[in-house]
Amino acid sequence: MNPLFESSTEVTPDILFVDCRHSLNDKDLGQRLYEDHHLPNAIFAHIEKDLSDPEKISKKIYGRHPLPVAEDFINFLQINGVNSDTHLVAYDDDGGVYAARLWWMLNWIGHHKISILNGGLKAWKKSGNQLEHTKPIRKRGQIQKKSGLVHQWKIAEISAWVESERDNEIAVLIDARMPERFNGQVEPLDFKAGHIAGALNRPYINNLEDNGYFKSPEKLRKEFLEVLNYTNPTSVVHMCGSGITACHNLVAMEIAQLVGSNLYVGSWSEWIQHN
Numbered sequence: 001m002n003p004l005f006e007s008s009t010e011v012t013p014d015i016l017f018v019d020c021r022h023s024l025n026d027k028d029l030g031q032r033l034y035e036d037h038h039l040p041n042a043i044f045a046h047i048e049k050d051l052s053d054p055e056k057i058s059k060k061i062y063g064r065h066p067l068p069v070a071e072d073f074i075n076f077l078q079i080n081g082v083n084s085d086t087h088l089v090a091y092d093d094d095g096g097v098y099a100a101r102l103w104w105m106l107n108w109i110g111h112h113k114i115s116i117l118n119g120g121l122k123a124w125k126k127s128g129n130q131l132e133h134t135k136p137i138r139k140r141g142q143i144q145k146k147s148g149l150v151h152q153w154k155i156a157e158i159s160a161w162v163e164s165e166r167d168n169e170i171a172v173l174i175d176a177r178m179p180e181r182f183n184g185q186v187e188p189l190d191f192k193a194g195h196i197a198g199a200l201n202r203p204y205i206n207n208l209e210d211n212g213y214f215k216s217p218e219k220l221r222k223e224f225l226e227v228l229n230y231t232n233p234t235s236v237v238h239m240c241g242s243g244i245t246a247c248h249n250l251v252a253m254e255i256a257q258l259v260g261s262n263l264y265v266g267s268w269s270e271w272i273q274h275n
Contacts, residue, residue: 003103003254004214005089005115007127016082017042018090020051020098021121024189030098037131039091039117039124043080043138047244050076051101063270064189064242065101070109070149081138084111091117091124095208100247104263110146116251119213153237153264155274162197171235172228176204176245177268189241192272199239202227204248214255221256228258236261242269 017039021030027048034044045051047065050073056066067073082088088106090099099116106114117124125131153170161170175195180186182201187193195201206223209215215223228236233253238246243265253261 001087001112001115003115003251004118006118007123007129011040012087014085015087015089016080017117018088018099018102019044020047020090020092020102021094022047022092022098030092033093035133035135037133039121040130040132041136042091043136045076045090045102047098047101051105061270061273063266063268063273065244065265066270067105067108067152067243067265070145073105074109074143074145077143078141080141081136082111082141082143084143085113086141086143087113087115089115089117091120093121095205095212095248096120096214096251097204097245097248100251101244103251104247108150108152110150111143119211122212151262153262155264155266155270158196158237158239158264158271159275170237171231173199173237173239173264174202174227174246174249175199175268176202176238176240176249178203178205181241190269190272195268196239196271200227202249204240204245204252207248207252214252217256220252221258224253224256224258233258234260234262237264238262239264239267241267243267 019034019038019042021033023029031044031046048057052065053068056062090102092098096116103114103116173196175182179201182195184193207214238249238261240246246263246267250261250263
């Protein structure tokens with residue numbers, strides 16, 4: 001399925017919008033914005049309560065946004081009326097950064113009918129589409145995990161890669177943070193600055209045009225092939241600060257038809273707890 005959904009596309013009955021708006025500096029801002037206005041019949045997914053594990057967050061050793069237990073995530077989807085044939089369209093107001101996390105998590109459990117609204121809320125309004133403020137009432141859904149979970153890289157595997165001087169099955173580790181964070185010049189969120197030895201920097205913002213829409217598949221493919229030096233996408237692992245913006249790079253590679261790259265969810269905020 002196309003990772004992107006355009007605001008001009010006809011909305012069919014099988015489509016369910018998911019509001020993923022969030023702020024790292026105000027954790028409940030997204031919820032308040034959703035209650036004020038959202039796309040028609042949209043449900044809300046809280047980055048820290050629904051798309052992360054709050055208990056693990058409190059322990060502070062798994063990174064800032066560790067994954068929830070798959071069964072808990074599936075229960076969240078069922079409560080919100082998601083079925084196996086539901087086409088979810090995730091959106092936010094930040095270039096798709098948070099929507100990309102939901103995109104990856106649905107693929108993680110084997111539900112591939114998921115797209116990101118290209119251009120987000122701004123594009124939706126620009127197309128003259130309506131917004132609403134009422135929360136939809138939905139019958140419990142029947143979505144289930146399709147098969148085994150998609151593999152997500154763990155800290156032990158990343159450590160082995162570093163210790164082997166980057167000479168094992170991970171060929172490229174890509175960090176999606178901005179250059180000033182990657183280079184250790186600033187660190188507004190974590191207690192230690194810098195990056196994992198051997199990682200390359202591809203800021204997620206480079207996936208977008210100035211207007212907030214994703215670049216064309218051709219542009220993205222050219223740019224990623226240059227970063228990867230034509231490495232097989234299945235040998236690529238994405239990371240960032242806490243497993244959020246890394247998903248944006250992963251989606252961008254899928255748009256570019258560079259399929260099969262991987263995610264290290266714990267990312268820098270987990271790595272520094274142990275190294």
